[in-house]
Amino acid sequence: MGIQSSADITRALKEKWDKSKDRADWRVLTGLNHKGRYDMFISSPESMWQLKFEQTGSNEAIGFGLDVGKIDAEIKKIMGVGAPIPFGLISPQKADLAIIMAGVQQYSSDSTHTLCKEYISGEQEKLDEKLDREIERMSSDSVFRRRYKEQKERDRIPYL
Secondary structure, rough: OOEEEHHHHHHHHHHHHHHHHHHHEEEEEEEEOOOOOOEEEOOOOOEEEEEEEEEEEEEEEEEEEEEEEEHHHHHHHHHOEEEEEEEEEEOOOOOOOEEEEEEEEEOOOOHHHHHHHHHHHHHHHHHHHHHHHHHHHHHHOOOHHHHHHHHHHHHHHHOO
């Protein structure tokens, strides 16, 4: 299975979650990468998925992801490193209104960087290119350009 939209990945995750008997063993790890995008890894006891997002508005993001395969003890250890913080993801769907994911995640840019570069490095460039193409396509819309520019300005303001 190749790169899919974040909506398709979240739909697949919901189906797996609904069938899962080991929900307590699911984990989420998120971190910010060097391009200012978020890498999110979601693992079940058997498998792991990666989603790559870019904020395009105050409450909007676009993203793509893929099933990166089986999870082992070493990856489980990396998934547990970071600061525990709340997370929420609302993924609009074609058939349903939206899928809402919420819980506590680990936040560590170092851990997500390690997973990206040392474990699934071959797909990172493809995911980034897909996001770049989609943002470029969407930039032809003047409303999108304005919201995107406003979001990038908000991102530049440091928090005190």
